[in-house]
Amino acid sequence: MLNILIVEDEENLGITLSEYLTSIGHQCHWAATGSQAKKIFNEQNPQLVLMDIGLPDISGLDLAKFLRNIRKDFVLLFLSALNDPEIKVQGFEIGAEDYITKPFALKELIIRLDRIMKTQSILDSWPEEIIHGPLKIWFKRFEVMDANNNLIPLSQKECAILELLYKHKNDAVTRDEIIEKIWGDDKFPSNRTVDNYIVRLRRWCETDEAKSIEIQSIRSIGYKLIIN
Amino acid sequence: MLNILIVEDEENLGITLSEYLTSIGHQCHWAATGSQAKKIFNEQNPQLVLMDIGLPDISGLDLAKFLRNIRKDFVLLFLSALNDPEIKVQGFEIGAEDYITKPFALKELIIRLDRIMKTQSILDSWPEEIIHGPLKIWFKRFEVMDANNNLIPLSQKECAILELLYKHKNDAVTRDEIIEKIWGDDKFPSNRTVDNYIVRLRRWCETDEAKSIEIQSIRSIGYKLIIN
């Protein structure tokens, strides 16, 4: 999921971290020295750097500055036994996202990482308002507006299906995919059921003569939401 | 700007923090003991609690649990000389937003606070008085005014739920989100409980025929507070 560079001269910790982060699906690279770190940084372009401050050949602070100079778009996190207030502030000033004082439990790292991830990726939600021609969609409001400016509430399923089709707009979505995604694999509504939801959605988007949004059916495959 | 409770038995630090935070525009209350903290917490309803762990009469961890039990909607930040990995994890598990290891520079606190403010919308301070049509809300006073000019007190939970809905106004808020945000993930009140709070809030806003504020339910999702 993430490409992570761990800069840590203490072999034990370096390997433990690396193994753990790998086990939860990330790709890890461990460097024990500053020069190794620079090399790996250039080769791997990591998105996240976990950096010890006490390295054998260079201070982690200086190394971080050096890396930031090469490229700015990575998240930096210091791990250090140094609990000197001044150094901590310096760490943040270089642009660290956090500074973890050793000793720490793996769990603390995870918690702090999770928090960072959450704030860095607010990219997965829809824009507030989606507009196509006279038609408007507010997924978070469970509402759409038709071509006659009527505000139409969407039920949970209607909204979920519209969202699914919209996510794959202009591409076909199979009936099975719809059933799988909306109902899960433990429920098996009839194909007629899916049709019915499509009908309801069409009643809304067909108020627009110009067909800004259109749900086409693809025989024996499924449906396709077209944006014109 | 923010109402802050500082729980710190070391007088020097307590006063320094308090003075500094006051100087940048916050309202601070300093408690040197757990019992003082409880008292001030109830009187002041702080949005942010800075908590030392080593207190004379109670562990900061236990105190935090106690306060969280009263009310969930405050940001918690531990300040502690204890750098025991296990305790740090416990701190996070209680729901701390951060854990600062002493000694720390004032600047570190500011940096970490700033970061928290950016992500935590709890700290978005509402205007003193919110007016929609004849209806008025004072979150900080736990009071609302209905369309007939009756001043209605809100209980802790009523106010918290109203605030949550208001924060996401016009968007749906799921039942799970309500339960999670108001009760935390260790308590599981029945769905009826949530319903009842909604009923009470509706009793208030439905005094306004014009529906300046309206709480709509979205079946199998949750609720939506609409501003007309």
Added chain:
DNA sequence: CACTTTTGTGACAATTAAATCATAAGGTCA
């Protein structure tokens, strides 16, 4: 053009969530 398969549709039934009401548990305070 028949014939088959798939899709569309409205009516209706099933299901399940929400509203309502009564009431209890727990805290607080005089």
Added chain:
DNA sequence: TGACCTTATGATTTAATTGTCACAAAAGTG
């Protein structure tokens, strides 16, 4: 202690989403 308030829950009613069916329409097929 008893009055009072907040909070929580269970039983029952109410209502809307959701699912199905029967049949019509349309689209493929040889």
